[in-house]
Amino acid sequence: MVWTNAVVQGLLLGGLYALFSVGLSLMFGVMRFVNLAHGDFSVLAAYAAYVLVEHAGGTPLWTFAAVIPLAAAVGFVLQRFILDRALAAGDLSPLLVTFGLSIVIQSALQQGFGANNLSLFLGPLSYQSWKITNTLYLGRLEVIVFVVAVALISGLQLFLARTQPGRLLRATADNPRAAALSGVNPRRVRALATAIALATVAIGGLFLAMRTSFTPTSGSNDLIFAFEAVIIGGLGSLWGTLLGGLILGVAQTVGSQINPADGVLAGHLVFLAVLAYRPQGILSQRSLA
Amino acid sequence: MSVLEAPARTAATVNRYSRISLGALWSGVAVAALLVVAPAFIGESSINQLTQFFSFLILAIGWNVLAGYGGMVSIGQQAYLGVASYAVLYLSLHGVLSWWAAPIAIAFCGVLSIPISYLAFRLRGSFFAIGTWVIAEVCLLVVAQIESLGGGAGASLNDLNRFSPHTAGDVTYWVGLAIVIASLVSVALLLRSRVGLALMSIRDDELAAEATGVNVTRIKRIAYVLSATICAGAGVLLILSNLEVQPNSSFSVQYSAFMIFMVLVGGMGTFEGPIIGAIVFYALQQWLAANGAWYLIILGAVAIAVTLWLPRGVWGTVDPHNRRSLVPLRHRVTVASHLESEE
Numbered sequence: 001m002v003w004t005n006a007v008v009q010g011l012l013l014g015g016l017y018a019l020f021s022v023g024l025s026l027m028f029g030v031m032r033f034v035n036l037a038h039g040d041f042s043v044l045a046a047y048a049a050y051v052l053v054e055h056a057g058g059t060p061l062w063t064f065a066a067v068i069p070l071a072a073a074v075g076f077v078l079q080r081f082i083l084d085r086a087l088a089a090g091d092l093s094p095l096l097v098t099f100g101l102s103i104v105i106q107s108a109l110q111q112g113f114g115a116n117n118l119s120l121f122l123g124p125l126s127y128q129s130w131k132i133t134n135t136l137y138l139g140r141l142e143v144i145v146f147v148v149a150v151a152l153i154s155g156l157q158l159f160l161a162r163t164q165p166g167r168l169l170r171a172t173a174d175n176p177r178a179a180a181l182s183g184v185n186p187r188r189v190r191a192l193a194t195a196i197a198l199a200t201v202a203i204g205g206l207f208l209a210m211r212t213s214f215t216p217t218s219g220s221n222d223l224i225f226a227f228e229a230v231i232i233g234g235l236g237s238l239w240g241t242l243l244g245g246l247i248l249g250v251a252q253t254v255g256s257q258i259n260p261a262d263g264v265l266a267g268h269l270v271f272l273a274v275l276a277y278r279p280q281g282i283l284s285q286r287s288l289a
Numbered sequence: 290m291s292v293l294e295a296p297a298r299t300a301a302t303v304n305r306y307s308r309i310s311l312g313a314l315w316s317g318v319a320v321a322a323l324l325v326v327a328p329a330f331i332g333e334s335s336i337n338q339l340t341q342f343f344s345f346l347i348l349a350i351g352w353n354v355l356a357g358y359g360g361m362v363s364i365g366q367q368a369y370l371g372v373a374s375y376a377v378l379y380l381s382l383h384g385v386l387s388w389w390a391a392p393i394a395i396a397f398c399g400v401l402s403i404p405i406s407y408l409a410f411r412l413r414g415s416f417f418a419i420g421t422w423v424i425a426e427v428c429l430l431v432v433a434q435i436e437s438l439g440g441g442a443g444a445s446l447n448d449l450n451r452f453s454p455h456t457a458g459d460v461t462y463w464v465g466l467a468i469v470i471a472s473l474v475s476v477a478l479l480l481r482s483r484v485g486l487a488l489m490s491i492r493d494d495e496l497a498a499e500a501t502g503v504n505v506t507r508i509k510r511i512a513y514v515l516s517a518t519i520c521a522g523a524g525v526l527l528i529l530s531n532l533e534v535q536p537n538s539s540f541s542v543q544y545s546a547f548m549i550f551m552v553l554v555g556g557m558g559t560f561e562g563p564i565i566g567a568i569v570f571y572a573l574q575q576w577l578a579a580n581g582a583w584y585l586i587i588l589g590a591v592a593i594a595v596t597l598w599l600p601r602g603v604w605g606t607v608d609p610h611n612r613r614s615l616v617p618l619r620h621r622v623t624v625a626s627h628l629e630s631e632e
Contacts, residue, residue, distance in 0.1 A: 034415035034418070097592075103585055104589035111586065220542065231416065268427045275412070
């Protein structure tokens with residue numbers, strides 16, 4: 001029964017990881033680079049929510065309304081003024097610039113808030129749970145986070161599949177030149193992708209801050225987990241990313257069940273195994289660019 | 290000038306050495322000689338500072354081989370740094386004097402990097418960068434569980450305690466100097482070889498290199514292994530000078546930040562770049578380290594600014610066409626008729 005519990009908790013956690021990955025794979029699809037500050041933006045969002053609650057009070061839940069548009073705006077500005085320039089500067093530049101950005105964000109948060117663990121506390125919602133059997137309890141917050149994460153991913157998949165901006169994003173991901181030749185404005189598409197990426201990762205960051213805790217440097221792990229979920233699931237569809245997140249989450253909780261210190265390591269090992277035996281990912285037919 | 294006349298007038302000679310590079314070579318030898326005898330003239334604290342500087346310089350040289358010449362951005366080279374530090378600790382616990390353990394640890398990392406490269410090379414570009422980071426994290430998590438090596442709390446290196454701090458400092462300094470010189474010479478020799486030519490062609494245009502028959506993966510693997518070996522040298526030097534290791538600091542991703550900063554600022558893909566970058570980095574560190582996080586904020590901001598506005602770094606800006614190269618890495622074609630061009 002402890003194993004069922006570990007798997008169920010892992011699935012709940014994995015939904016959240018998938019939410020972190022969505023933006024990563026969207027930006028990669030459109031621009032062919034990974035934003036190495038991706039996780040740090042989720043932590044930045046958590047700190048923003050923390051500051052808002054400190055000053056304005058109330059439950060952290062309302063900060064979603066402020067932080068999501070803020071994150072999208074930051075994404076737009078980031079793309080226009082930094083990343084577009086980096087893309088023009090050379091193949092390696094976006095990686096180097098976003099890594100520099102990651103260092104700046106982490107150090108600035110360290111300077112401003114110290115290295116303490118912080119958390120967004122939701123009152124009773126933080127610890128209430130539903131009893132399924134005598135040994136299986138589902139945390140209310142965990143379930144809500146999972147449902148919202150899966151709903152968001154599905155919504156985004158629908159957005160990409162059915163709407164005009166979604167089509168432009170997919171067209172640019174498939175072939176940026178052909179898309180530009182048919183009248184797509186690549187600058188606008190890139191800004192849209194980054195805005196969506198930062199908005200989704202901000203939601204993920206707030207959820208993670210509510211479920212557990214955050215520190216100035218915890219963005220590094222967020223990035224690594226998001227990346228692992230993308231690789232495990234395979235590029236190309238958000239369903240693959242969701243599957244990758246779930247597998248990673250289960251690997252981590254089952255690993256912790258075996259030895260409490262080994263959760264993260266178990267996730268890494270599953271990632272390396274996928275890399276060794278199925279490098280294109282579990283759902284994807286495409287090889288990694 | 291008609292085409293027919295040309296052969297008669299171009300009594301070209303091919304030469305590797307220019308006046309500048311010959312001068313630089315002899316100054317390099319002189320500086321190395323001065324550094325070898327330095328412990329006789331300067332104090333213990335300066336020697337220890339130089340040792341610290343050497344470890345950063347070695348890191349910069351190692352990362353430049355990978356990213357500058359191989360075109361592969363890794364943020365996981367700290368894996369080799371940490372493994373090398375811990376290999377020295379392990380050997381010292383098993384009766385090998387730490388200084389003698391240094392070359393063994395370096396060779397071990399070089400060998401270890403070969404199987405790892407097969408895993409890492411499944412990823413390219415951005416994914417390679419994070420994939421190498423995950424591999425470094427795995428090394429960290431595994432090492433932190435080995436209780437005999439101190440587990441998560443780390444351990445100290447005790448076998449050098451039987452020497453006076455002065456002697457230990459000097460010998461470690463010489464070990465560091467030897468690693469620096471060996472790294473620079475091996476990179477220079479690699480670049481002068483056929484493999485080096487292939488490597489530089491990959492740096493300039495990977496697709497074109499492959500099209501002209503370069504075995505890109507093999508050449509990149511050679512660069513990866515050399516880079517890992519050199520970074521291991523820095524790990525060895527760090528444990529020999531700090532006399533302690535701790536998993537979270539030995540495998541810290543911050544080392545990647547330092548490497549990237551040094552190479553970017555100095556000039557990626559140039560021989561001289563990492564040296565300049567390491568000097569700038571070390572000066573900045575001495576100046577700003579007291580300011581805690583501000584130091585890293587400035588480091589990151591400078592890295593962004595240099596990437597965007599000075600992508601060739603200091604050396605690449607001074608010498609954009611590789612005319613003043615201080616190291617004879619290229620073939621120079623000197624044409625008799627006052628025209629000088631290069632291959």
